[in-house]
């Protein structure tokens with residue numbers, strides 16, 4: 001099985017999604033902020049919206065892989081099961097007595113049920129405690145609203161926890177505590193699932209912070225990496241070293257973005273909709289800048305700039321200029337639609353993308369510019385602040401440059 005991605009827009013062949021499940025039902029007004037959701041989603045409706053998104057992809061010939069299915073299949077491999085179980089049991093929050101109770105609880109679960117616990121977490125009242133099997137001091141002193149294993153509601157945003165560059169997978173290094181455990185799951189899937197045997201890695205979670213939503217494959221050999229609330233300058237430098245050493249890219253544009261929630265990743269303000277066209281938040285289009293990083297002769301990354309992002313990108317991509325489509329017509333509409341992930345489109349092919357239907361102005365702008373938009377509902381999915389690009393991790397795209405050999 002060859003997985004290969006060298007652009008944002010080559011015809012999409014295979015994508016990894018996560019159908020939201022019981023982990024969303026863990027969200028409450030007490031924990032939604034720390035779990036990075038802006039509201040409490042209606043779980044059933046979020047699932048319907050997600051199923052409709054997946055159906056649109058399948059209807060256009062895209063193979064949809066589900067993270068929970070891959071995880072359950074991965075957990076059938078004894079080494080993977082042992083590793084993922086040890087990881088959650090290794091939490092210093094548990095203490096020895098509660099650790100034994102949780103270990104017993106997990107030991108009886110079949111792979112699918114264990115996958116549920118690893119994604120939805122384990123609530124205080126779900127641990128089997130009795131006079132013969134006491135919870136000990138930690139369990140007794142715990143608030144009943146606390147989790148023994150934290151849920152992962154942001155797994156929905158598969159874009160951030162892994163990414164593919166060429167034929168290599170990068171398992172990222174997530175910055176926010178609420179998301180860190182996600183990469184233990186993606187890492188295990190790529191290392192143990194039979195589908196990925198022989199896959200080489202270009203990044204791993206022990207490295208500096210880097211999130212997939214910050215990485216755009218502008219053209220074969222040219223990456224853009226946002227640096228802001230999530231990805232750090234050190235993460236961008238590390239990725240540059242890794243991709244240059246592996247021969248996966250020759251140029252990386254490092255793009256500073258505001259360190260705030262509305263612009264948490266580069267793909268919240270800019271996505272590609274054609275080989276030479278980006279959809280961009282107009283309030284930043286003229287001010288975004290970029291440092292151009294290339295591999296020096298000694299292998300050390302060499303840094304130039306900053307220069308205006310659009311200029312630097314066009315130069316790196318060997319274009320006269322990069323075509324820009326604005327989201328929204330006036331600043332207020334633009335700000336509203338950016339917040340609702342208007343910029344966060346998923347390209348299925350050049351000039352064909354998926355976008356949230358609510359971003360009426362943005363979608364009209366795209367259509368006027370000759371880009372077909374497949375509108376999907378996202379009133380519930382969007383409560384986690386992510387759109388179609390955030391909710392998808394492409395594993396196969398038709399190459400814009402055929403793979404060497």
Ligand SMILES: NC(=O)NCCC[C@H](N)C(=O)O
Nearest residue numbers: 036157213265384385386390
């Ligand atoms: N690439 C993206 O912009 N992903 C959206 C992630 C949303 C999630 N609630 C987060 O705060 O990390």
